[in-house]
Amino acid sequence: MKVSNIHKECCTTDEIINTGTHVKNNHTIHQHTDQEHNDDDGHNHGSEEASGWLSHSPLLTSLAVVLVMMVLEYGFHITFDTLTQLIIFIPAYLLAGYNVLNLAFRKALRLDFFNEFFLMSVATIGAFAIGSFSEGVAVMVFYSIGEWFQDSAVNNAKRSIKALLDIRPDAVDVIRNEKLLTVAPADVAIDEIIQIKPGEKVALDGVLLSDKATFNTAALTGESKPDNKAKGETVLAGMINLNQVTEVQVKASFKDSKLSKILEMVQDATARKSQTQLFISRFAKVYTPIVFLLAVLLVALPWFFLSDYVFKDWLYRGLVFLVISCPCALVVSIPLGYFGGIGLASKNGILFKGSNFLDVMTKVNTIVMDKTGTLTKGVFEVQKVVVNDFDEKELILLAAAIESKSTHPIGHAVVKYAGEDFHNATITNVEEVAGHGLKGIVNGKAVLAGNTKLLKKFNIDYDKVIDSEADTIVLLAVDGKYAGYITIADEMKEDAEQAIADMHKLNIQTVMLSGDKQSVVDKVASILRIDRAYGDLLPEHKVEKVELLKKEGKHIAFVGDGVNDAPVVALADAGIAMGGLGSDATIETADIVIQNDQPSKIVTAIKIGKLTKNIVWQNIGLAMGVKIIVLLLGAGGVATLWEAVIADVGVALLAILNAVRIQRMNV
Template sequence: MSNSKNDHHDHNHNHSKNLIKPNSFLEHWDLLLALAILIIEMVVEYSIGYILPYPFNLLINIVAYLLAGRDVLKLAFIKAKRLDIFNEFFLMSVATLGAFSIGSYTEGVAVMVFYSIGEWFQDAAVNKAKRSIKSLLDIRPDVVTVKIDGQLKDVKPESVNVNDVIEVKPGEKVALDGVLLAERAVFNTAALTGESKPDQKYKGEVVLAGMVNLNSLIEVRVSRPYKDSKLSKILSLVQDATARKSKTQLFISKFAKVYTPIVFLLAILVVFLPYLWVDNYEFNDWFYRALVFLVISCPCALVVSIPLGYFGGIGLASKNGILFKGSNYLDIMTAVDTVVMDKTGTLTKGVFKVQKVEALNGFSENDLIKYAVAIESKSTHPIAKAIEQFGDLEIMNDLITEVEEIPGYGLVGLVDGKKVVAGNKKLLEKFKININAEIDVVETLVLIGIDNILAGYFIIADEIKEDAKQAVSDLHSLGIKTVMLSGDKQSVVEKVGELLGIGVAIGNLLPEDKVNKVSELKSSAKKLAFVGDGVNDAPVVAMADAGIAMGGLGSDATIETADIVIQNDQPSKIVDAIKIGKITRFIVWENIVLAMTVKIAVLVLGAGGIASLWEAVIADVGVALLAILNAVRIQRKQI
């Protein structure tokens, strides 16, 4: 703010002050003292009618002026030395010093005092918005209980090492990412995902910092250092988001750079141009009008309230389990007219279960399962995990070699010296394995080839997410076209698309096919959003206008790739992201219209000699505060 104790505050309002609280009042004693002098002087003048004689009135006003505005003057001087005179600090300095030059001491002090108070409130609002964004997610405990040589010790989370075991009591937050050592535990993940439904975890499953242990004493083996926890990454992401500006913010910054010099020129014309046609021209009168013109033209309301509005939008999204990597994506989501979605893990749960196993060509079911489990254990794909878990066998890790995963096809490798191929029909054809059986199923099919012979197959089914159908319906109600692209077989994709009511559903796509389809769709879309897992779909997530990743808590690559991360995997959050973008944009433009309407009106009144410096500064500060209050209410909105 203008009365801060540092020089880091520039025209872009890099505010660094605290909220308005007791220590903040003490910190601003000089501004408060200047306000007190101004009030006493006005009370004495208007209630008693006594005016201090010259030069005492000048001296007392200079003291009040310097207390309130010395930092503004300092910054104006620093910028002027760099030939940067078209900024709010130089503008306010010229206006107030001009008031002193024509004997309007009290008004000059009032302009500086109220301008500085307005800046103080603006700083408080901006910092509150930034802190509230951080507090939505910064839920890491300050102390963690570590088990060392059988003894429990309370330490700072930063000092805990990977593979240390921490104890988490019922009701406590997990401090670091790790693996559950207890047989079973139930967690509240609302602070991370916005989802209030308890999440049940079993031994060996991942638990994340910020989850709240609900029902029993548990132990967790730490898998990541404190600074690398998923929550730390998300915090960093949200904090960085405030630095990425929307087109509206960039436009306002550019507008202010053009607008301010125009205002200076108009103020000069207000002073000198009337000389050509006004008979009883008085320099001081027209100079005073130009000062009013300068004061009301200060672009603070726009420069502060607009970023503040976007901070509010990012905060509201975070509160609802949606992470925007920048305020520019809030704007993009308001213009999205096509949403392209992956199937597995986006519209379906991605939790596959084996429905049927069929051995062929003389292979036993036991051998089929044994070799399939072995090769699939080397993949992290959900289908591979379903087969691995179905087998419930001790995997022959020492006998598995030369494994290669071919995206969009499957896996190939050596298991106990035998060449094993596991994947779709295209993969087996690629390795010239004859599929000599009639296999016609709607569900996902995984074929297993052993030493160039079809050994059998697994039929696997996924489950549609509970809110997927409603999400698609809501998108359609917003006039948004929906498309589903998947690497799964066409019959499965069509079935899911039909159940959900998706406009276009295309299957049998390799990663490069998805890129081509998205490129084709982009050519006819205003703005296109792609929703996927952020890992397998990285190319299309990157090329979309808005790349949206499902399940940001499950994958580092998701956080890195996507523009927007939906933390709890719910497709309905896509609709929420669009609504939040629209709410933010509406309030931001409300502020722009409010500020410009009032400023233009008072500029005209000031030039016409109707508005005084008092009215100009009250209008300027008042509009700024109204715009700030309007922006702050975004975070209180319900989606």
Template structure:
């Protein structure tokens, strides 16, 4: 993830930029001087001025309240003035720059006015305390946001810095960006794969957890794809590079997550707008607290009411909201990424909280997309003989159904050759096997040649390959796509959340009905073209349903575009899937659909907890301050305290374990 992303101005959503980032922004600089936040190397010594101010304030308070020794007024002003400038100079500098640019209503000006006002009325230590604790709060806020972004960066930026390339029979260690497609690389046990490629070695096991969230090793065989970010587990492997470094699936995913942190949720956008309106209102309310009592209070004391107005300003600072809310969404995106779910923005976390219906494709989503022979039913001949004739024809076809039959027959023995094999479009195959004319295809093929077969075959809820030998019906083979292991649990989990499930498929209705029955899906519709799937989704939306559509590729693009959010299965296998969907499930598991919805709800819950707690505390202390009950000490402790509480609550998302979700 780029450095610019990790220090995006979106972090604080407007008014609550951290001090260093704001200074860089004021200087119109695109480079950042606080890379220590990026790398986690921030040192207490970097904040020596703040620590010195805190020490001076602490010594003064100990002398005053512990030993009852008060400094003379001029000494008190001098000592506190030094502490104030140590802690507050960066804030004062930024406030001045913003006012000069016409930006008056911001938290830096707010804090400057409040603390200088405290000095004006002689409350030196309270003015210093406000600035010190405010700056400490900003420090911790900046650290928390940086940590959240570092966790996403560390989670996903798993590309190695170097790779071993085989050139002219020698090994060369290069940067992955210098390797060309078609070259071979060597990956030792324990090393990360740097580039997408095809395995040249016989077999190798890889840890794919960083990409998919799946801890179970994945064994790859010669010719199968291997992706950047996988970790070689057991043997030295050679891989033929199939994509440049910048075009790898991992690079695309990193780019997607980088964009996700910049795409704000509706809650974030609302808080940004709220802060812009809220801050000037607070300024004028504080001014009213100071001046309006002059018209109604008999013994009006300007300094007393000024003090109340200053308390009002301090507690009204909106930083708890505008920092903790983006932090909460960063945490949600990071939690999802650790579990193999990629959200393209915080806005889609919000969408997940409103979902009432999950609409799913069948093939590749709930099923593996890998056809297997289910049953061989012979009539008048042995089953092995039927399989023998069918496989002889089907070995000439590249159709997935044909491959399934040939593979199954190969397990039983040798697959014979055929001669004169021809394909009859939309029907099947015809050819000669062992001197006999054989037909293998759908029932329409037998109808075409006027061959009688049992009428109840049309009721079988599987793909059928019907076989005829020398003009006589000889039996049939049923083929079915395998259900994914967690498909039934996925549907059950959605139903427990009171979310309806609907399956839309282009397969024939009996097949769709059978899959729906096995999985417990509420409603299932078959024989649908892509535009008919879109019409079904539109029909549901017209009834007020909030829809997530789950598909496995670009063929479902019209429906994904129409749904409130589109989830793509197996995003690592398809560039088109990554481009089309709003959420990508990397490891192909349907159970992640439920997890994505739960993560959205967890994130939303924590964000609203922060909003409610921050607003309640601020309103209470605002009232106490205006009434003269709360002092500046209590105001700053309440402000910093509620900000830190909100931040800790937001950071809690990053600690959640997804077991049981």
């Protein structure tokens, strides 16, 4: 017999925010079976099946009995003898309270008496013991109805996150031996070609083979604006093909796709709790035994001080005290609020890896940002080539050859500018000098390509006029001699200036750290009105700058996208990665991932954190305030069991509705 499976879920915050799914080793998503969900505490995490009206028919039957008896007693003044009432109310009580009584009994066998199930069982059985049959049944019925609504609220919150799990297709069309076969995405090998029809979802990460295609990227970025892709550009799993049959060459296995990693992040997010959640969990463990003790004292102590002491009256007051003290509103609504915050962030293309980071973002007063790929698009174009006693065409070939071994956007710009000429070059011994550039052998010549620090490191003189150049520069040296340079310009993101302005409105200090030269950094900082900007930084220098800011007492969020940003992301109070173009190392290290690479989402993340915290503390204040008032009224004999259960259920419903509305808010 199932009444309301949230009975099992509101025991701990762990069960409440469990999404009901898990990622197996092969990274396919499976629904847990009922048997998997039921533990020895009777917890059933798969509570959605019990949310329908039919499964609650025993509870609805009990409610009908209570309502009919109330109408007969208070409307028509018809009374029944004790035996008749017992015959009517005991079955109704068992129909409504079977699960609660069962859980209370099983916990009591393990000497666990301080929980809401045992509390509610004692209160309602006590009501029967003093002859308040209708009130005893009503308490259990309305408590179970409240739990039913809580069940629905939790499931709705889960669905906002679990919707992500439906965006990966179960099958994919792959071209093998000139035939189109439908297979599972996990069975597709790297470099195989898959075909996506209009309206279908891309199942695997890859590069576009068709001349052009248009995709809906909302599942990954939160943005519904179509994204036009050209041949050779990256296509990610989860995108939806909008206009024509498209072919994509797979470049990552199913388990390594960006979408799979996003889903794992969302799954793991529910395991990391905020300080508020942890406090509420500890509070409930202390709070429940205290109210049990107070209820016992409320019944027993008056006997020593009152000459007209009536045990039945004071027992009734103790039962009221127990009913109103049920902590379920707090235990359910607090994690539900944080769950809603994570869901709202996901809808806006922001992935929080835990509810604790929602709290962290409310305290941030300094945003430290990388430049390339964070505030600028990272889409570079070669502006000019300047040679120093060297053939320009050969210099471009050597530069493109060595930069072809780099993953940096600057390297891509040089390769794109050079065209196809460098592909026949012999390239060996290429090494990356962190924060400086590249060195290697191209066609038998020792080539250096990087910034001024690289040439200084190898004691190679260059034209000092270069230091005043405003654009990004790649200096080149061949066989130990300065050969020339290539200037490259980046473009700032459309929303970067507004993002900085919004941060200033929130009284947040902005700092930019970049490996680019100071003149470039100053130019960007001036345009965007960034408070402090530092250039010519190696990765270890970025770490030093963040450490200095932390010593100043700053609460820091660092935003970056490159591999060299990973150490600083880990050091900051909140590490934020630009997830669209960002490196996997930075995304995995980060606490928060912005999927569409828009810096304006940094402010959105802060607003969602503050909104969530406000809702959570509203619920705490509401629940504790009402409970204290009704506890005092019950102890004074003013409040009855009716007021107690209505107040308890009412507060729980209000708190839950308040928490659920987070997911429907605009930020």
